[in-house]
Amino acid sequence: MTDIFDVIADGTRREILQLLLQRSADEDAGTAVSQIVSELGISQPTVSKHLKVLRDAELVTVREDGQRRLYSLAVGPLEQVDDWLVPFLVDAYGDSAPDLVTVSVLPDGAAHAAEVVGRAAASAKHAVQSALKRLGA
Structure with a gap:
């Protein structure tokens, strides 16, 4: 398993986690990659790369909604x-x-x-x- 401290050491990943935390407080059903790109002003490939790391560390969950993938925070780790x-x-x-x-x-x-x-x-x-x-x- 990936060292959780290495995963959260990256500032971009922390920003993504904070955004997902804010959205989970609003009882959002998940956040699309395009919304993360828009709100953080980061390129889509960069967001996708960081979401993969967060997914591998089990810090986020993903569910498919048509062609969109919706990400949510998983605080267990x-x-x-x-x-x-x-x-x-x-x-x-x-x-x-x-x-x-x-x-x-x-x-x-x-x-x-x-x-x-x-x-x-x-x-x-x-x-x-x-x-x-x-x-x-």
Whole structure:
């Protein structure tokens, strides 16, 4: 599998992901390549090349609609980035870590509860990993 960090290191791919994220928040059924080209001002071959990399990394999904291909964001692989990043935030800020921007369809109270639980789980995971390192395991 492609290293997710290599994939998101490219600024153009991050712009495409951000555009797809914005469109998913608007409950869009997918974004055509021509729309990405138009909104980002990038050539169609360049967009297609980056979409292939994003598709191979499973960061986007594609569905056919006639002759058009509609792309949508798939955030699952970004959990790997989150798992790597959270310990740095916990170490740096402790309980006063800044709120992370989340996109969800959960009501505000449930989304906040999920974020708190997720942050607690990441903190516990980091504590266990640190303890195991100290024990030489």
